Amino acid sequence: MGAAVKLTTRARFATVCIHAGQEPDPSTGAIITPIFQTSTYVQEEVGRHKGYEYARTQNPTRAALEANLAAIEGGRAAFAFASGMAAISAVAARQQQGDHVVVTDNTYGGTFRLFDKVLTRYGLTFSYVDTSDMGAIERAFTPATKLVFLETPTNPVMRLSDIGAVAKLAHGRGALLVVDNTFASPCLQRPIALGADIVLHSTTKYLNGHSDSVGGVAIATRDEDIEWLKFIQNSAGAILSPFDSWLVLRGTKTLPLRMAQHSANGLALAEYLRRHPKVTRVYYPGLPDHPQHALARTQMPNGWGGMLTFEVASPDEARRVLARFKLMSLAESLGGVETLVCHPASMTHASVPPERRKAIGLTDSMIRISAGIEDVDDLTEDLAQALS
Numbered sequence: 001m002g003a004a005v006k007l008t009t010r011a012r013f014a015t016v017c018i019h020a021g022q023e024p025d026p027s028t029g030a031i032i033t034p035i036f037q038t039s040t041y042v043q044e045e046v047g048r049h050k051g052y053e054y055a056r057t058q059n060p061t062r063a064a065l066e067a068n069l070a071a072i073e074g075g076r077a078a079f080a081f082a083s084g085m086a087a088i089s090a091v092a093a094r095q096q097q098g099d100h101v102v103v104t105d106n107t108y109g110g111t112f113r114l115f116d117k118v119l120t121r122y123g124l125t126f127s128y129v130d131t132s133d134m135g136a137i138e139r140a141f142t143p144a145t146k147l148v149f150l151e152t153p154t155n156p157v158m159r160l161s162d163i164g165a166v167a168k169l170a171h172g173r174g175a176l177l178v179v180d181n182t183f184a185s186p187c188l189q190r191p192i193a194l195g196a197d198i199v200l201h202s203t204t205k206y207l208n209g210h211s212d213s214v215g216g217v218a219i220a221t222r223d224e225d226i227e228w229l230k231f232i233q234n235s236a237g238a239i240l241s242p243f244d245s246w247l248v249l250r251g252t253k254t255l256p257l258r259m260a261q262h263s264a265n266g267l268a269l270a271e272y273l274r275r276h277p278k279v280t281r282v283y284y285p286g287l288p289d290h291p292q293h294a295l296a297r298t299q300m301p302n303g304w305g306g307m308l309t310f311e312v313a314s315p316d317e318a319r320r321v322l323a324r325f326k327l328m329s330l331a332e333s334l335g336g337v338e339t340l341v342c343h344p345a346s347m348t349h350a351s352v353p354p355e356r357r358k359a360i361g362l363t364d365s366m367i368r369i370s371a372g373i374e375d376v377d378d379l380t381e382d383l384a385q386a387l388s
Contacts, residue, residue: 007071013187014256021067022249033064035246057234061242065249066217069207072252073181073199074192075219079229080240080248084182084202085110087216090232091178091198094225097123100144104131104161106154106360108180109349128356131161132292134169141173150196151180152189152299156309156344156368157361158283160292163299167195176225182206182335183307187259188300197221203240205335208251209258215240215248258337261373263303265339268376269369269383273310278317278387280365284308306371307334309344312387315364318343322367324386327378334370339379342368 007019022033036059043049052058062080070078081087088111095101103115105128115126127140131150148170152161163179170177178198179191185206191199201207203215217240220226233239240248263286270284285296286304296304312318322330328339332347342348345357345364352362371379 013072016071017068017255018253020071021064021069033061033246033249035242036060037242055242056237056239059239059242059245061249062240062245065240065245068249068252069201069203069217070219072255073186073219074190075199075221077226077229078217078219079233080203080245081216081218081233082238082240083214084200084204084216085114086236086238087200087202087218088180089114090229090236090238091200091218092119092124093232093236094228095119095124095146098125098144099123099146100125100127100142101147101149102126102131102137102140102145102175103128103149104151104154104159105129105356106157106159106362107149107151108155109351111149111151111180112356113351130159130360131166132159134162134165137166137169141175145173145175147176147178149178149180151183153183153285153305153307155183155307155348156283156366158285158290158307158309160285160295160299162295163189163191163194163196167197171195184300184305185255185259185335187256188263188302188305192219192221194299198225203244203248203251204333206259206262207255207335208248209255209335209337210247210251211333211336211338213244213247213251215244258373259303259305262306262335262371265371265373265376265379266306266308266369267304269371269379270308272380272383273308276383276387278312279310280313281311282308283310307368308371309366309368311363311365312367313365315345318365318367321386325382326385327374327382328369328386334368336370337373339372339374340370342370344368 039055041052066078103126129136129140150161167177176197179196180200182202182205199219201217267286273279274282328341331340
């Protein structure tokens with residue numbers, strides 16, 4: 001049987017994605033981490049076991065994934081949950097009655113629903129601001145502010161926040177910085193290296209990458225956050241299953257290759273749409289006319305991802321275009337190898353009140369694309385016929 005893979009501290013990103021947290025199975029030498037589909041573990045005697053007692057608390061497949069994702073994001077520990085929203089809930093549950101949270105105004109509709117409809121019932125308060133504006137963040141702070149919650153780029157208007165500057169501001173005011181890094185992935189953006197305390201992902205998206213698993217992860221850097229996430233993961237029990245953990249581990253092995261193609265296709269589609277006469281506006285951080293393009297070049301140095309949004313002349317026109325796609329599929333979610341399109345106002349952000357959607361610039365004429373890794377000429381041809 002071969003020796004376990006020992007990564008050096010100098011191992012490059014693609015190597016970390018493939019090997020971190022994983023070593024050949026000691027009983028067989030299998031190079032792929034097994035799916036430990038078990039609910040419990042036999043103990044040798046009372047109080048003596050092999051480190052595993054009950055599968056809600058520990059599972060070897062999930063542990064391998066958590067070690068892998070912690071290494072990929074540059075954190076100290078990771079905790080895998082049954083969905084991205086379960087991961088966000090676990091982080092938010094750290095707050096106490098009376099605490100105040102500053103949130104990106106163009107946050108994901110599910111995040112807004114959790115914060116606005118659930119957590120406010122327990123005495124938390126939230127201020128939703130344009131976090132691309134440092135002045136707006138600073139003005140939103142109160143003596144009770146304990147957390148800043150960023151999404152960058154935002155969904156779906158692709159607005160960026162300066163993670164390093166926000167981290168400095170938050171820490172200077174005694175608050176934590178949490179960054180939802182789902183849209184960018186750790187291939188393109190490293191929030192912990194820029195000062196974030198906790199990074200969140202919907203593993204459903206780019207980390208898994210194959211549209212066949214739902215999950216979430218929280219990656220932490222501080223002892224107290226690690227202890228809390230370990231406690232709430234076991235106490236609340238919203239754990240990622242062994243099979244889903246195995247699927248995400250499979251996904252992270254090809255993450256750098258996939259993200260390179262997602263980014264190349266995203267940029268090509270954005271450039272095509274910018275020239276199209278029926279498109280009134282394109283939102284993509286890789287375009288020179290994006291308001292935070294200079295920040296994107298430094299904060300996302302390895303590419304700008306596969307997410308882009310465009311507007312057409314009217315809501316009716318948007319619906320007509322969405323009905324005409326042949327290769328691209330009309331569906332919620334993102335980050336898979338296949339290209340998906342959606343209508344944010346009636347799909348991903350339907351839970352956001354119309355007046356809030358208007359305030360953040362989310363119009364009924366928007367179409368969001370999650371560019372897959374198909375041949376870009378085929379994707380362009382499908383866009384052309386849908387817009388014709």
